[in-house]
Amino acid sequence: MTFEGAVVKEQNVTFAIVVVKHHVVENNLEAQRAISEFSPIFKGLPVVLMGQDAVGCPKYFGRRDIVDFLLRVPVQAIPWKKYQLN
Secondary structure, three states: OEEEEEEEEEOOEEEEEEEOOHHHHHOHHHHHHHHHHHHHHHOOOOEEEEEEOOOOOEEEEOOHHHHHHHOOOOHHHOOOEEEEOO
16 A cells, blocks of 8 residues: 655654545544554654545644644645555
């Protein structure tokens, strides 16, 4: 499976962001499951999920301090790239 994500280092914190369907970030159980699934790919980094609604507004799920930071960052400013999940 190919997915879009990013690794970001900001204010001495390195973390990963993974793009998921909007309904995943809306459901706590699904979001926790997705974080568990993606965590091994990013080797111990905190993982935050990002889903976009129908008009493209992002919603994040993950560590509160990282989510609060990301709410102030334009989505286009994140260094997105494609990853492969085996």
